[in-house]
Amino acid sequence: MKFIPNSTPYQLWTGHKPNVAHLQEFGAPVWVLAEGQRVLCKMLPKSYRKAYVGYDDSSKSVKYYNAETRLILTSQNYRFLITSPTSSPEHILIDPHVEDDPQLEGGERREGQVDKPEDRSTQSTILHKRPAKEEADPRSQRRTRGIHVDYRYLNNPFPDEEEAGIAFVDKDEVFTVLPDDDCHSLSQVKRSPEWPQWKQAIQLELAQLQRMGMWKLVDKPPHVTPIGNKFVFAKKHDNEGNILKYKARLVAKGYAQRPGYDFIDTHSPVVRLESIRAILAIAPTRKLHIHQLDVKGTYLNGTLKEKMYMKQPEGYGNGTPHVCLLIKTLYGLKQAGREWNLEFDRKLWKHGYSCLRSDPCVYIFRTDNDFVIITIWVDDMLLFMMTVELKQKAIADVESKWEITDMGTPTKIVGIELKISLDEISISSSSYIKSILEKELLERCNPVSTPLDPNVPLEPNPKGNEGDRSNSYARLLGELQYIVSTMWPDITYAVNRLTSYIANPSLQHTTTLKRILRYLCGTQSYCITYKVVSKKVDFFSGYADAAYTNTDEG
């Protein structure tokens, strides 16, 4: 056994590199001749654009995905109009996933690695040439568009012609068409008109990483594959949609980590929503002060136990072949969340706080007759205190350990909006509901008064194939279930009923789902209010009930 870098078993055996130029990117457009068309018509198209899936193993045909019938079919009469993206160096620049991918090695080195430019300087020269070329050749822009296709939206792998038309007009409008306009890769950002702001954000991020001593540069040890990294970019908006902040963050490509070597456990707890509600419920009665803190660069505080190497930051290396030996957990690493939680836990215990057994993310610090409660959701802290002095102490405790943003009296925690006044606290989730309604284009629908019509029994899908088979039904239900768990007990039953048909929803179920949304539309401003409770024997009380339901509910 001998380790020979940069080679494949095939290459060693035969002495030459395999030609993989015919391989196409998964999902690439392929034109397939229309076969078996019943009505022969001159004016009908002769071929249709489909999504490429792979080559057939036994014959010379290509496998393609038909989005209308949701089937994968094969055809011998096909054509790729565009040259293979894998052989084009431009593609590597566009697609952030292919570049620096350490997973593709040995026998797996097939796609996207053929003519990859090794030198960064080559890449940047191509980058500068690129815009001029795009103006000359509209098709290359169409390709740019094609690469943005998110495979989760395979129902419509290609945008309709109108949308593509927009994409032709102006490169920047391509991004406005996309669901979120955040730029996705360094090269995209460099081409955007907001590059100066982004550049500043990148500098800020690198400066913070440097300050925190995230890594040290070392020579690359042999037989070590450093994991890659990339920048992710996000704009922070305020409530009116104005851009508040440009944010760049360096993330490690955690998917290249090997379980057992690079990480072991990844679990990290967050506070239960019930706990937050339970504490909020008693806050008015006990006259607790509530304060919210947020830790800056949360995950960067965790210390990495494993020895891990990372490439130098994408586009910002110092030109040497050094690699970064990670000291702290970078965003994107699998164990980052866990290490942060452990770090938080350790530091709080040192300050005399102790966590509860019934919820490991609720910490309490007790003096003779006062207490401080801290709940933590990743980096969102809620502090509950009896007195102002204790509040100062608690904030100082946290501040002494980490860089924090003081949010003052909380207005929002994990999607729950809070309204705090002296003798009552209200929680609601109206902005989340509004965003769902806007997404479904239902913000102006007619509200209904109940989530479920008691007179219409829900039945399983009779034929098994009518109705909406896209995953939008499941996605919406997922969003509704989050609302149920945060604050809407009244739609619990309706949502539960609908989830039992999630595998095969019929038209009736989709309509019922719309009804829940219409109900939410009417009640979105409702809130649960916790008031001062007069002294009673019962601290809290519960209700239990069962109901006989239909037999089809299985």
Add this chain to the structure above:
Amino acid sequence: MFLVGEGAITWSSKKQISTALSSIQVEYITLSEAVCEACWLRNLYTELGLLKEDMLTTIKGDNNGSIAMARNPQFHKRTKHIAVRWHWIQELVQDGTISIDTCCDPDQTMDILTKALLRPKHVEEMGLAPT
């Protein structure tokens, strides 16, 4: 569903895991599930120092048979098939940590979680209120 004052803090609605032979058994199992949640809430509040161990927690059900069974551990021909795990509730009632109470149907806050309701009832029973 659990409430502090008038505000709901936890709620859940689910299909029962086992087949029941009688409505009493169904309600008994439901009570038992509710007691589990109550225990967690009691632990939480006790650990926070807000609840004394000897304070009672009331859970309201609407089935007299199941309530009687929880309060008074009798053995009966019709209830001999109920699994031991559901009888755990009797221990807690005897300890005095949980008390089971009755309430008639109009008071049942829980209906909202188990049935599709007509309008007046639904609005009435909502723990929510417009702002």
